[in-house]
Each structure stands twice: as C-alpha cells, then as structure tokens.
Amino acid sequence: MKLFIMAFFAIWLCFAPDFLMAQTIVGKISGKVVDENGRPIDGATVSLIRLKDSVTVKYELAAADGSFNFGISDVGVYRILxxxxxxxPYKSERIAVDAQHLLIGLIPITMQTVAKTLKEVVVTSRKPFLEQKIDRTVVNVDALISNAGTTALDVLEKSPGVAIDQAGQISFHGKSGVAIYIDDKPTYLSGSDLENYLRSMPSSTLSQIELMTNPPAKYDAAGTAGIINIKTKKTKVKGFNLGVSLGLRQSRYTATNNSMDFNYRKDKVNVFGTFAYTFSNGYNDIDINRSYFYNAGQPSGAFTQNSYIRSKSGGYNAKLGIDLYTSENTTIGVLLNGIVRSPDQFNSSKGQLFNAAGQPDSSIISKNKEQGKFKNGSANLNYKHTFKKDGPEITANLDYLAFATDNNQSFLNQSYATTGSVSIDQLNGNLPAAIHIYSAKADYSQPLAGGWKLEAGVKSSYTNTDNQANYFDIVNGNTITDDDKTNHFLYKEAINAGYINLNRDFKRLSIQAGLRLENTDSRGHQLGNAQKPDSAFNRNYTGLFPTIYLLYxxxxxxxxxLKMTYGRRIERPYYQDLNPFISPLDKYTFYIGNPYLRPSYSGNFELGYIYKDRISLTMTYTDIRDRSTETIEIRNGYYYDRPGNIGSTKLYDLNADASFDPAQWFNLELSGDVWQLRQASDFYTGTLNSHNTSFSGQAVLQFKLNKGWTLQTDGKYQSKQTDAQFTLAAKGRLNIAASKVLSPRTTLKLSINDLLNTNINQGVINNLYQTNASFRTLKDSRAALLTLSMRFGKAVKDQRKHNQTGAGEESDRVKN
Incomplete structure (x- = not known):
C-alpha cells in the first residue's frame, strides 16, 4: 500500500497542472568591451554569474560595437566574466540588482592584451580553494596543487574540517557518522571497503568536494554529521575529446594513479566515459602496548606487540554512459559503473607477554595473510523532461547495484614459553559476501507565483545482503570447522521516503525549507550451526526530518x-554491524557485531556570518542521541572491538574560513575549527563521561609566477582530542608543490606530501577494565608525487551533467 501511494504521488507530479507565472524581466545589466585603444572587441564571450550559488545564468557574445545586454529576472548579486x-580574462566587482538599482549601465570595460612575446595564449581562471553557498561549502580540488597524483581519500583529508583516524574512519567538524556521496549518489560502502574504494579513485578524476552539515531535504536523511559529496569531472566538449592523467607516487614503495576520460558528442547523442587504474603499495607499522592490573591497582602483567603490515592493491574503475536528446526538452540516459579491486595484505607481528614483576613470560610470532577480491557493478537509467523553458521539470532514476566480495584469511601463530616449549595454531577463513540494492526515485520542480520554487519527490529502495564467515582450525594437517566463529547472516531492508522543499529569494532574504519523511523496515537472520542456534530480529520505524536555511x-x-540553518538527521547501523558474529583480527583481538544497535538521531543548528564571500564565521551546536561508534572491551586479556550506542553526544563548534589576495600573484587560504565534544553513556566498566576541547587549522599559500609556474605550500594541524574511548595525540603535516604549464593543454605537477613525516596516528584507549592501552601507527604518508595531465579537444558549455541518480543512502552502510 505504501509503494502504491508513493507511485500515485509520482504520477500526480508528472501531470500536475502548470500554474507557473510567466517569468518577467525586472532589470538589466549592460556594458561595452573595448581594448587599450578604445576599439570595440567584437565576439568577446561575456558571462553573467549569480554569486549566491556561482551559477552561470546567461552568456552571450559581444556585438560588433562591443556592447552586451543581460535581462535580469531575479534581484540579487551578480558578477561579469x-x-x-x-x-x-576580466572579472568585475560585485553588481547588486535590487529595487533601487534595476537598470545598471557599466562603464566601458578595457581588456588588456597578452604580452606579444608569448608563443601561445594560456587563458586560465583560478578558482578559489573554498566557496560558500547557502547550504554547503565547496572545495575546488584542482586549486590545491598537492592534490595532484593523490587519491580521493587524500583529497578528503586535506579538506577543511575533515579528519581521518587510525582506522580510516572519516569525521567532519569533530563528528563521525558522515555520509560519503559520489556525484550526489551514496557510495554504498563503509569501513575498510569505503577507505579502499576512495584510495582507488585518482584525484585527477575529481572536480569538487561539497561539504554539507545540513543537507537539503532532497538528499537522504542519513548521516548524523552531514554529507560529503565528491563530484567527479565532467567533460564538456563536442566531437571527440580525450584527457589523460599519469601519476607516480614514491615513498618507501612505489605506487601509481592513472586515469583517462573521453567524450563524443554529435547531434542528439552523447557518449562519455572514464577509466582509471590505481596500484597502491604501502605499509603500516603499528605498536600496541597493554598493561593489566588487579582490583587493588597492582600490576598483573603486560603485553606489547609490533605489527608490520605490507599491503598492495591493484584496482580498475570504469564508467560508461550515453545520453539521448530525444527532443529539446527531453533526455534519456544510461550510466554503467564498474570497480574491480584485488587487495593483498601480509601482517608480520611479534608479541611479548610479561608477568606481574615485569619479566618476560611468553612470546608469540604471527604471520597473517589476507587475499581479497572486491567487485562492484551498477546500472542507472535516468529520464529528464522540462515541460517548458524555465518551467516545471521532472526527473526519474532507476538504479541497480551489486557488490561481491571474497576474502581469504590465514592466521598462523607460534607461541614460545619461557620453558622452551613451542605451540603452533592455525586458523583459516573464507568470507564471501553479496549485496544487491534496488532503487527507484522521482523528483519534480515547479516555479510558483511570487518567486517561490517548489521541489518534491519520492523514493523507494530495497537492500538484500548475504554474508558468510567460514572459519577452520588446522590441527595436525586436518581441517576442523570452528563453529564459534563460523556464521551465515542474511539481512533485508526497505526504505520508503518522500520530501517537499520550498525556496525563494526576497530583496535581502533568501529562504529554503524542506521536510522529509522516511520509513524503514529491516529484518536480520543469523543462521545457526552445530553450536549456535538461529537468531533473528525485525524493526520498523518512521521519522520526520525538517531542514531550514535563512540567508540575510x-x-x-x-x-x-547572516546565515542560519537547522536540520535533523538519522544514522542507521551498518549492515554487517548488526551481525553478532566473532571475527578475528589477530590472536588477541576480535571484532563482534551488535544486533541491538539502534539508529542514532541528530539535531544540528548553525549560525554564520559571511563577508564578501571571502570570510565566513560559523557557530554550530549538534545534539546526537544513541550515536553509534567503535567500543573496546577487555575479557580475560582479549580485546573485543564492537559497535555500540553512546547515549548522549553534544558538540559545540566555531569554524572560520578566509581567502585573501594580497597581490595578483599571491593567494592565501585559511581555515580553522575549535570544538568541544561532550559525551555520556552507560558502559561495561560503569559510566563513560568525557569532554574535551580541540583545535584544527589549515593554511594554503599559492604563488603564481611567470612562464606558467605556480608554487604552493599547505599544511594542517590537529590538536589532541578525545572521542568516546579514544584519546588521539596531536598531529600535522606540511606539503609543498609546484606546477608548470607546458602548453595550453599539458601540465606537469610535482609535490611532496607530509614533508616532515608528522602525520602520525597515536593515542590511548580509555575506560578499559583493569587495563591501560596505547597505540602508534606509522604509515607512508611522506611521499613524492609526479603527475602529467594532457587534454585534447575543444571545450563547450552545453553539456548535460550526470550527477543525479536515484540510489539512496544505503551505500554508506555496506561494511565488509
């Protein structure tokens, strides 16, 4: 019945009566383009940019007398390019069109001629590192030279307010639970799979990073910390166009990131695609120290462990799409994506056990291997129809996604007692998993009388997961099933949603408000074995998620x-986190799922100030209930890592971003966060109650020199911070980079990331039963990167963007 109602709503949207008031011209901006001698420049390309969202509203060619005229249908602030x-290139100052200034005549614009000695003319328009919009902050990836030759994960880590911890978990402005999107589409991944997927995406394929603490109602409500949307580059050319980027990364080991994109457009057909190959090759050098105590506080023993993890992973990432422009108002598109990745990991570790007197008791040498295969395929069918120019519009998306993983594990442990005796145990594991996701989505937009705009939509998604963990003990050459760890988990989930959104620009006030309704029905079933019985759970819950944005x-x-925003969001548990299985990480560390995990809810309020789109100051208050996070328990000396709900989390944040141009050749970007995190919850050792104040700062200095040279240095510092059980030490990094424009379509870039090798994850684990624990992880963050980018073709502006598909937020919850 719910699906029927939603389908009826979608059909009604398609045939809703057109009550759009005809768009009228309320103002005009006119001007004239001349050269240094006052002669008109015939055919100059003049663009009108709306500063509120950086959208090119109109563009035209200057007339024979150099004149141009733009009719303005909405009051606001604009800029001429x-x-x-x-x-x-010429860029005007801000031009305000309001009730007192409707007819604006610009003084003649004089364009300077490029120096005659140049053999080629390289016309570039430098985008700022950060752009502020009413509902998001935009990071332009190419504005940071040190991003060249890196991966999407590295680009995220360099984005303001974004942090990545020792386990690869991504947080935003001090909050975990952020949803990661690619081109407005959830990644359908989490945990190590999300980390490895982002490492398989070369930065050369990325255009922008959109940071949204309060995403609009059209987005799924998932992500208590908001959404980070990674936008890939879209080729905008007619005919055939090809771009190539080659990257080499040298640290202790050699890795590479390469990509190629193409586009062919003729008449009513547009074919486009990308292909990327990455080979990651790195290490983690991990030290773990644990001290045990009796009830009275006297030492009872200790354990130290060093693990050197060598990891390699070759991966292919491909996209192929086609657009058919069946009419001036209608487009039908098909988009196919595929990922294949083969990660290999070898962990050589040595552990030492000590008695209460601090003397060696026994030792263990482990050699653990993991060989995996990750495959992801997706298909999208999309439809877009505009009923008339500047009028109602409807889009529809059908999506199918399939994930298949297979991970083979081998744990070989050799234990040595002080008496000289040796014991050997071996555990082998095979972990296949399959996930299928189906999604249907329809969106409708309609301009209304009085300058209002209505957006509404519906969505249904269905997820089916099948996860197996088969473990076997090897005893005297015989294979024996380990029923304590072996399991088979089935999970099904359906989410139905609908939303409505309204926005309008007044003389000085801009308003956007939305409301989203989501219903979730989930069913989990862990199959039993000889030692464990079947277990199952069913849950059904509905929530309302309002959003509002005010800009004055x-x-x-x-x-x-002044800007004010509010939003309510939900974070559903990762699929595999609900599975109560036991999975070994090493002989003394295990991962356990939690079928009792509850969804967490957050309310996020922001108040901000923006000066000339260059300086912004934002205060944020976030209240999260039942936040899901990593917890560590100690049982008989063994570590159990499991997800758990933290009852109350409150975050107070002050963020500042600023951009300065002290000289035409020098640009400075600054960003900083100060936040206080307060958490309280029941815990297995009693009450977990923590609060601390932390700071994060980032600076980018860019120097534009003659003959196509650009130099850049950027750095980031993160102070000590406490989150739930983990207290992380301060860390930072310094990057230097240079780029040289070899020709209008060829650029060479060289950068050294983490020059001082200070981006080290280390800290302590709190609230452990009669145990103190600390860790330190050293990885190959210091590296030299060399990239060569080449492009062939002629750019145009009338290319449709492929950044809207219908798959929902379910991708962010796949965790293998």
Whole structure:
C-alpha cells in the first residue's frame, strides 16, 4: 500500500497542472568591451554569474560595437566574466540588482592584451580553494596543487574540517557518522571497503568536494554529521575529446594513479566515459602496548606487540554512459559503473607477554595473510523532461547495484614459553559476501507565483545482503570447522521516503525549507550451526526530518550576510554491524557485531556570518542521541572491538574560513575549527563521561609566477582530542608543490606530501577494565608525487551533467 501511494504521488507530479507565472524581466545589466585603444572587441564571450550559488545564468557574445545586454529576472548579486582571444580574462566587482538599482549601465570595460612575446595564449581562471553557498561549502580540488597524483581519500583529508583516524574512519567538524556521496549518489560502502574504494579513485578524476552539515531535504536523511559529496569531472566538449592523467607516487614503495576520460558528442547523442587504474603499495607499522592490573591497582602483567603490515592493491574503475536528446526538452540516459579491486595484505607481528614483576613470560610470532577480491557493478537509467523553458521539470532514476566480495584469511601463530616449549595454531577463513540494492526515485520542480520554487519527490529502495564467515582450525594437517566463529547472516531492508522543499529569494532574504519523511523496515537472520542456534530480529520505524536555511544580506551589495540553518538527521547501523558474529583480527583481538544497535538521531543548528564571500564565521551546536561508534572491551586479556550506542553526544563548534589576495600573484587560504565534544553513556566498566576541547587549522599559500609556474605550500594541524574511548595525540603535516604549464593543454605537477613525516596516528584507549592501552601507527604518508595531465579537444558549455541518480543512502552502510 505504501509503494502504491508513493507511485500515485509520482504520477500526480508528472501531470500536475502548470500554474507557473510567466517569468518577467525586472532589470538589466549592460556594458561595452573595448581594448587599450578604445576599439570595440567584437565576439568577446561575456558571462553573467549569480554569486549566491556561482551559477552561470546567461552568456552571450559581444556585438560588433562591443556592447552586451543581460535581462535580469531575479534581484540579487551578480558578477561579469569576459574572455577574448589574446586578452587577459576580466572579472568585475560585485553588481547588486535590487529595487533601487534595476537598470545598471557599466562603464566601458578595457581588456588588456597578452604580452606579444608569448608563443601561445594560456587563458586560465583560478578558482578559489573554498566557496560558500547557502547550504554547503565547496572545495575546488584542482586549486590545491598537492592534490595532484593523490587519491580521493587524500583529497578528503586535506579538506577543511575533515579528519581521518587510525582506522580510516572519516569525521567532519569533530563528528563521525558522515555520509560519503559520489556525484550526489551514496557510495554504498563503509569501513575498510569505503577507505579502499576512495584510495582507488585518482584525484585527477575529481572536480569538487561539497561539504554539507545540513543537507537539503532532497538528499537522504542519513548521516548524523552531514554529507560529503565528491563530484567527479565532467567533460564538456563536442566531437571527440580525450584527457589523460599519469601519476607516480614514491615513498618507501612505489605506487601509481592513472586515469583517462573521453567524450563524443554529435547531434542528439552523447557518449562519455572514464577509466582509471590505481596500484597502491604501502605499509603500516603499528605498536600496541597493554598493561593489566588487579582490583587493588597492582600490576598483573603486560603485553606489547609490533605489527608490520605490507599491503598492495591493484584496482580498475570504469564508467560508461550515453545520453539521448530525444527532443529539446527531453533526455534519456544510461550510466554503467564498474570497480574491480584485488587487495593483498601480509601482517608480520611479534608479541611479548610479561608477568606481574615485569619479566618476560611468553612470546608469540604471527604471520597473517589476507587475499581479497572486491567487485562492484551498477546500472542507472535516468529520464529528464522540462515541460517548458524555465518551467516545471521532472526527473526519474532507476538504479541497480551489486557488490561481491571474497576474502581469504590465514592466521598462523607460534607461541614460545619461557620453558622452551613451542605451540603452533592455525586458523583459516573464507568470507564471501553479496549485496544487491534496488532503487527507484522521482523528483519534480515547479516555479510558483511570487518567486517561490517548489521541489518534491519520492523514493523507494530495497537492500538484500548475504554474508558468510567460514572459519577452520588446522590441527595436525586436518581441517576442523570452528563453529564459534563460523556464521551465515542474511539481512533485508526497505526504505520508503518522500520530501517537499520550498525556496525563494526576497530583496535581502533568501529562504529554503524542506521536510522529509522516511520509513524503514529491516529484518536480520543469523543462521545457526552445530553450536549456535538461529537468531533473528525485525524493526520498523518512521521519522520526520525538517531542514531550514535563512540567508540575510545586511547591505545592498550583500557584502555582509547572516546565515542560519537547522536540520535533523538519522544514522542507521551498518549492515554487517548488526551481525553478532566473532571475527578475528589477530590472536588477541576480535571484532563482534551488535544486533541491538539502534539508529542514532541528530539535531544540528548553525549560525554564520559571511563577508564578501571571502570570510565566513560559523557557530554550530549538534545534539546526537544513541550515536553509534567503535567500543573496546577487555575479557580475560582479549580485546573485543564492537559497535555500540553512546547515549548522549553534544558538540559545540566555531569554524572560520578566509581567502585573501594580497597581490595578483599571491593567494592565501585559511581555515580553522575549535570544538568541544561532550559525551555520556552507560558502559561495561560503569559510566563513560568525557569532554574535551580541540583545535584544527589549515593554511594554503599559492604563488603564481611567470612562464606558467605556480608554487604552493599547505599544511594542517590537529590538536589532541578525545572521542568516546579514544584519546588521539596531536598531529600535522606540511606539503609543498609546484606546477608548470607546458602548453595550453599539458601540465606537469610535482609535490611532496607530509614533508616532515608528522602525520602520525597515536593515542590511548580509555575506560578499559583493569587495563591501560596505547597505540602508534606509522604509515607512508611522506611521499613524492609526479603527475602529467594532457587534454585534447575543444571545450563547450552545453553539456548535460550526470550527477543525479536515484540510489539512496544505503551505500554508506555496506561494511565488509
């Protein structure tokens, strides 16, 4: 019945009566383009940019007398960009169109001629590192030279407010639970699979990172810390176009990141695609120290362990799409994606046990191997129809995604007693998993009378997961099933959702408000074996998720703006975290799922100030209930890592971003966060009650020199911070980079990341039963990267973007 109602709603949207008030011209911006001698420049390309969202509203070619005219249908603040052959690009100051300034005539614009000695004209338009919008902050990936030759995970770690811990978990402004999207589509991954997937995406394929603490209602409500949307590059060319990026990474070991994209457009057909190959080759050098105590506090023993993990992974990432422009108003598209990755990992570790007197008691040498295969395929069918110019529009998406993983493990442990005796045990594991996700989505937008715009949509998704863990003890050459660890977990989930969103720009006030309704029905079933009985759970819950954005201009030009946002969100448990199985990480460390995990809910309130789109100051308050996070328990000297709910989490954050241009050749970008995190919850050792204040700062300095050279240095510092049981030590990094434009379509970049080798994860684990524990992880973060980028083809502006598909937030919850 729910699906029927939602389908009826979608059909009604398609045939809703057109009550759009005809769009009228309320103002005009006119001007004239001339050269240094006052002669008109015929054919100069003039673009009108709306500063609120950086959208190019209109563009035209200057007339024979150099004149241009733009009709303005909405009041607001705009900017003029002008390009012409042999001329330096021109960018105007902010131009405000309001009730007092509707007809604006610009003084003649003089464009300077490029120096005659140049053999080629390289016209570039430097994008700022950060852009502020009403509902998100945008990071332009190519604005940071040291991003060249890296991966999507490295780009995220360099983004303001984003941190990645020792386990590869991503947090945003001090909060975990962020949902990761690719081109407005969830990744359907989490944990180590998400980390490895992002490492398989070369930075050369990325365009922007959108940081949204309060995403609009059109996005799924998942992600208590908001959404990070990674936008890939879209080729905008007619005919045939090809781009190639080759990257070499040298640290202790050699790795590579390479990509190729193409586009062919003719008449009503557009074919496009990308292909990437990455080979990661690195290490983790991990030290773990554990001290045990009696009830009275006297030492009872200790354990130290060093693990050297060598990891290699070759991966292919491919995308192929086609658009058919069946009419001026209708487009049908098909998009196929595929990922194949083969990670190999070898862990050589040595552990030493000590007695209460601090004397060696026994030791253990482990040699653990993991060989895996990860495959992901997806298909998207999309439809877009605009009923008339600047009028109602409907889009629809059908998605199918399939994930298949297979991980073979081997744990070989040799234990040595002080008496000289030796014992050997071996455990082998095979962990196949299959996940299938189906999604259908429809969105409708309609301009309304009075300048309002309505957006509404419905979505249904269905997920079916099948996870197996088969473990075998090897005893005297015989294989014996380990029923304590072997399990088979089935999980099914259906989510039905609908939303409505309204927005309008007034004279000085911009409003956007939305409401989203989501219903979740989930069913889990762990099959039994000779030692364990079947277990199952069913859950059904519904939630309302409002969002609101207010942007007020304190002056006519909009130089001073105030922003207020509020949003409510949900974080559903990762699929595999609900499975109560035991999975070994090494002889003394195990992972356990938690079928009693509850979804967590957050309310996020922000108040901000923006000055000339260059300086922003934002205060945030976030209240999270039942936040899901990693917890560690000690039982008889063994570590059990399991997800758990933290009852109450409150975060207070002050964020500042600033961009300065002290000179035409020098740009400075600054970003900083100060936050206080307070947490309280029942825990197995009593009450977990922690609070601390932390700081994170980032700076980017870029120097644009002559003859196509650009130099850059950037750095980031993270102070000591406490989150749940973990207290992480301060860390930072310094990067230096240089780029050289060899020709208008060829660029060479060289960078050294983490020059001082200070990006080290280390810390302590709190609230352990009669135990103190600390860790230190050293990895190959210091590396030299060399990239060569080449492009062939002629750029145009009328290319459709493929960044909207219908699959839901379920991807962020796949955890293998």
């Amino acid at each position: 002008i390009f012409s052959i042999d001329k330096l 201009k304190l002056d006519t030009l909009g130089d001073h703006q």
